[in-house]
Amino acid sequence: MSLLASYLQHAIAVFPSLLRGAVITIEVTTFAIFFGLILGTIAAFGKLSKRSVFKIPSSIYVDFIRGTPLFVQILIFYYGIPGLINGLTGEVFRIDPIIAGIAVCSINSGAYNAEIVRAGIKSVDRGQMEAARSLGMTERQSMKEVIMPQAVRLIIPPLGNEFIALLKDSSLLAVISVHELSKNGMLYVSKTFAAFPAYISVAFVYLALTMGISRVLNYIERRLGVSDRSE
Amino acid sequence: MIEVNNLHKSFGKLKVLKGITEKIEESEVVCVIGPSGSGKSTFLRCLNLLETPTSGDIWIDGEKVTDPKVDINKIREEVGMVFQRFNLFPHMTALKNIALAPMKVRGLPEKEAYDRSRDLLKKVGLEDKADVYPNSLSGGQQQRVAIARALAMRPKVMLFDEPTSALDPEMVGEVLNVMKDLAKEGMTMIVVTHEMGFAREVGNRVLFMDDGIIVEKGTPQEIFYNAQNERTKSFLSKIL
Numbered sequence: 135m136s137l138l139a140s141y142l143q144h145a146i147a148v149f150p151s152l153l154r155g156a157v158i159t160i161e162v163t164t165f166a167i168f169f170g171l172i173l174g175t176i177a178a179f180g181k182l183s184k185r186s187v188f189k190i191p192s193s194i195y196v197d198f199i200r201g202t203p204l205f206v207q208i209l210i211f212y213y214g215i216p217g218l219i220n221g222l223t224g225e226v227f228r229i230d231p232i233i234a235g236i237a238v239c240s241i242n243s244g245a246y247n248a249e250i251v252r253a254g255i256k257s258v259d260r261g262q263m264e265a266a267r268s269l270g271m272t273e274r275q276s277m278k279e280v281i282m283p284q285a286v287r288l289i290i291p292p293l294g295n296e297f298i299a300l301l302k303d304s305s306l307l308a309v310i311s312v313h314e315l316s317k318n319g320m321l322y323v324s325k326t327f328a329a330f331p332a333y334i335s336v337a338f339v340y341l342a343l344t345m346g347i348s349r350v351l352n353y354i355e356r357r358l359g360v361s362d363r364s365e
Numbered sequence: 366m367i368e369v370n371n372l373h374k375s376f377g378k379l380k381v382l383k384g385i386t387e388k389i390e391e392s393e394v395v396c397v398i399g400p401s402g403s404g405k406s407t408f409l410r411c412l413n414l415l416e417t418p419t420s421g422d423i424w425i426d427g428e429k430v431t432d433p434k435v436d437i438n439k440i441r442e443e444v445g446m447v448f449q450r451f452n453l454f455p456h457m458t459a460l461k462n463i464a465l466a467p468m469k470v471r472g473l474p475e476k477e478a479y480d481r482s483r484d485l486l487k488k489v490g491l492e493d494k495a496d497v498y499p500n501s502l503s504g505g506q507q508q509r510v511a512i513a514r515a516l517a518m519r520p521k522v523m524l525f526d527e528p529t530s531a532l533d534p535e536m537v538g539e540v541l542n543v544m545k546d547l548a549k550e551g552m553t554m555i556v557v558t559h560e561m562g563f564a565r566e567v568g569n570r571v572l573f574m575d576d577g578i579i580v581e582k583g584t585p586q587e588i589f590y591n592a593q594n595e596r597t598k599s600f601l602s603k604i605l
Binding site: 268284 | 442
């Protein structure tokens with residue numbers, strides 16, 4: 135049997151388990167995007183706040199997460215923290231790997247989102263806030279009606295990059311045996327030693343997923359661009 | 366209408382306003398002139414607390430604006446402001462720009478707010494631009510929408526911060542005409558401007574500011590043709 139034929143056979147054989155893995159990858163990424171956006175928005179407003187009770191924790195959060203590798207964060211969250219709780223209370227503490235994975239990815243993505251959202255808000259002209267406030271609108275109303283609609287258009291493109299990075303980075307969750315796309319590829323290789331066809335297949339499934347995200351984001355960008363007409 | 370007592374404003378070590386005391390009556394049109402950096406804009410921005418005064422007091426229509434307990438938003442509802450760079454909201458049509466604050470701040474029903482906005486667009490001569498976004502309007506048109514937007518709150522006072530400085534020369538007239546009409550209707554107006562023609566023609570009084578104080582004040586006649594202070598004379602000789 136030729137090499138190519140055997141590779142094709144492996145690619146077909148590994149495919150069902152890669153699809154199952156892709157479902158997990160999508161699940162983790164979707165939840166992480168959702169919670170990461172919430173965390174990121176909160177941290178962005180925290181960093182923009184004049185009050186140090188909000189500003190300082192937000193800055194520490196962003197700096198710590200951005201300054202350490204996701205891989206290490208996964209290890210700390212999944213092994214380190216349960217170990218710490220065990221050491222403190224004497225009780226065994228376990229986290230479901232998927233839950234841990236979603237949590238770490240959300241926290242990680244939130245820090246990057248915070249900077250994106252903050253930059254978006256900051257780059258709206260200062261005169262916009264002044265004009266809104268001069269009309270008697272409160273800070274909250276001005277944010278909601280005037281600043282955010284303009285900031286969102288600046289935020290969407292870099293946020294899209296962040297979502298794509300997040301989807302790819304979720305492969306690191308293989309290390310805590312989340313059965314996502316990469317992990318399922320690794321499992322197949324450990325049984326068959328067919329590293330090349332299996333990992334190439336994994337790569338193509340990632341490619342398909344990230345291209346899917348790109349298209350959705352392009353669509354959203356276009357929609358926003360058309361509805362405002364305000365370059 | 367407006368009373369300012371010994372107003373000071375510093376940005377860090379830089380003293381911008383060094384004791385402004387002034388009284389502006391209802392329906393008065395007061396033009397503030399002076400070299401750049403003299404503190405005219407800062408003075409104006411202190412009046413609706415876009416800048417927080419370092420010390421001194423301001424009363425508007427009997428309300429002590431500088432009272433720390435005062436509701437700033439309530440004050441600002443009564444004080445309209447027009448900016449040099451228009452600051453229209455780019456993501457809203459001209460009509461929505463005008464209607465937004467009456468709806469959000471005054472709680473006006475949508476229909477009423479839009480009716481009011483249409484009337485105001487007509488007043489500034491732009492009734493056909495209701496559904497146009499600001500970026501498709503000329504500078505002069507944008508500034509007229511901005512004036513309509515400020516008027517939509519039915520303010521008691523209008524502040525103009527160099528409203529024609531960012532305009533191409535051929536558009537200055539249309540904006541000044543809207544302001545003239547407003548003055549005729551009896552609006553109390555404070556106008557920071559380099560348009561000496563407007564100050565002469567429409568202003569009841571002119572304040573000349575330099576280096577954070579009001580150096581000289583008087584009727585346009587007195588300031589433009591019979592200035593007493595050397596600094597006023599030298600400023601006017603450069604620009605007239």
